[in-house]
Amino acid sequence: MRSASFAAALGAPIPFSRFLPEGLLPVALAQSPFSAADVGKDGLTVLGDRPINLETPPHLLDDEITPAIRLFVRNNGLPPDVEGVEDDGWTVTIDGEVDEPLRLSIADLKSQFETVTLQLQLECAGNGRKFFSPGASGNQWTFGAVGCPEWTGVRLRDALNAAGVKDSAVYTAHIGADAHLSGDPDKRPLSRGVPVDKAMDPHNLIAWAMNGEDMPVLNGHPLRLVVPGWPGSCSQKWLTQITLRDRVHDGAKMMGDAYRMPKRPVTPGAAVADEDMAIIKSLPVKSLITFPQTGARIAVDDQAEIRGHAWAGDLDVEAVDISTDFGATWTAATLGSLANPYAWRRWRAEIALPEPGYYEVWARARDTEGRMQPPLPPGWNPKGYLNNMQHRIALFAV
Ligand SMILES: Nc1nc2c(c(=O)[nH]1)N[C@H]1C(S)=C(S)[C@@H](COP(=O)(O)O)O[C@H]1N2
Numbered sequence: 001m002r003s004a005s006f007a008a009a010l011g012a013p014i015p016f017s018r019f020l021p022e023g024l025l026p027v028a029l030a031q032s033p034f035s036a037a038d039v040g041k042d043g044l045t046v047l048g049d050r051p052i053n054l055e056t057p058p059h060l061l062d063d064e065i066t067p068a069i070r071l072f073v074r075n076n077g078l079p080p081d082v083e084g085v086e087d088d089g090w091t092v093t094i095d096g097e098v099d100e101p102l103r104l105s106i107a108d109l110k111s112q113f114e115t116v117t118l119q120l121q122l123e124c125a126g127n128g129r130k131f132f133s134p135g136a137s138g139n140q141w142t143f144g145a146v147g148c149p150e151w152t153g154v155r156l157r158d159a160l161n162a163a164g165v166k167d168s169a170v171y172t173a174h175i176g177a178d179a180h181l182s183g184d185p186d187k188r189p190l191s192r193g194v195p196v197d198k199a200m201d202p203h204n205l206i207a208w209a210m211n212g213e214d215m216p217v218l219n220g221h222p223l224r225l226v227v228p229g230w231p232g233s234c235s236q237k238w239l240t241q242i243t244l245r246d247r248v249h250d251g252a253k254m255m256g257d258a259y260r261m262p263k264r265p266v267t268p269g270a271a272v273a274d275e276d277m278a279i280i281k282s283l284p285v286k287s288l289i290t291f292p293q294t295g296a297r298i299a300v301d302d303q304a305e306i307r308g309h310a311w312a313g314d315l316d317v318e319a320v321d322i323s324t325d326f327g328a329t330w331t332a333a334t335l336g337s338l339a340n341p342y343a344w345r346r347w348r349a350e351i352a353l354p355e356p357g358y359y360e361v362w363a364r365a366r367d368t369e370g371r372m373q374p375p376l377p378p379g380w381n382p383k384g385y386l387n388n389m390q391h392r393i394a395l396f397a398v
């Protein structure tokens with residue numbers, strides 16, 4: 001899969017990849033003029049720059065509320081030019097199966113609806129893709145395509161209700177202002193949606209701010225959806241239109257293998273027929289170890305704090321356990337409070353390592369329906385979604 005990750009990072013296939021010597025980095029990557037710091041994302045790992053895709057190393061996700069600089073970036077196309085856009089210069093249209101189509105500027109959203117601030121997880125459904133075998137094409141995310149900032153906006157539900165959702169509406173369709181990589185104005189990079197039931201959850205926001213400020217352009221400024229708990233692809237950036245549909249939306253990346261999972265387990269590497277695939281809904285329970293950084297040294301017998309976050313899609317986290325002996329024994333971590341539904345939860349544990357040497361810390365979270373993170377990647381699927389395997393870090397006792 002090495003050449004596949006290069007291809008993803010290069011934004012182009014490598015027709016002669018079979019001749020690329022092992023260990024040799026394509027010169028375009030080794031001397032890439034693009035760095036994450038150039039786009040206000042210092043410290044993030046560059047997976048690609050056309051489109052721009054950046055992931056956050058776990059130890060940089062230690063903040064309870066993810067700062068803008070640390071929030072991953074997943075682009076399918078080319079962001080629009082939004083330089084200097086004002087609140088009355090950007091509108092979102094709500095149309096389709098509604099009583100009265102609306103066209104609302106950001107100023108209208110602010111004046112006509114209640115402003116809400118919530119801390120909400122955002123995770124790419126392909127987070128962890130890198131660890132599936134056989135591998136899947138696409139960004140080779142490891143652990144860091146996730147974050148949990150505080151978002152400010154209006155409830156999606158309030159705006160939909162203002163337009164009047166007809167009984168015939170079953171699904172939303174989200175449209176943003178970014179351009180397709182090909183430059184073809186008739187093609188969209190991404191247009192996904194959710195069932196109306198999910199859309200009506202009061203925790204979905206049409207957001208204009210992150211952590212009390214304008215959000216970074218790469219994260220959707222001046223306006224985006226945040227639909228927490230489901231694939232990040234449901235959270236349209238540079239939002240311009242929400243159409244209520246009388247059938248399941250069939251926009252870009254709604255069809256085929258995109259954001260779909262086999263309904264039943266399949267043999268790794270198998271082709272799966274269309275009718276045997278189902279659209280992904282809630283993301284699975286997951287946790288991260290954000291402190292210390294993997295590879296840290298700690299003194300023998302010292303009480304050392306280990307901490308991280310846990311989240312569980314539409315559900316809540318029931319417990320987090322950690323192990324320092326490769327999973328032979330586990331102890332319960334202390335769970336922090338929940339800022340609001342769909343925020344991730346802080347967890348903390350104290351460990352002591354008995355003698356000098358190499359150790360690993362493993363973390364596993366369990367959701368309120370009893371499902372726990374597996375030690376290895378779960379069910380293989382063609383596009384490498386929903387890998388919620390346990391996160392491990394290395395520690396040296398000295
Ligand atoms: N308009 C638009 N919205 C988009 C995307 C996109 O390419 N274009 N990518 C989606 C995907 S796949 C994810 S995981 C999230 C990532 O949000 P972030 O880049 O702010 O982290 O945005 C979603 N919204």
Ligand SMILES: [Mo]
Nearest residue numbers: 124125232233
């Ligand atoms: Mo994504």
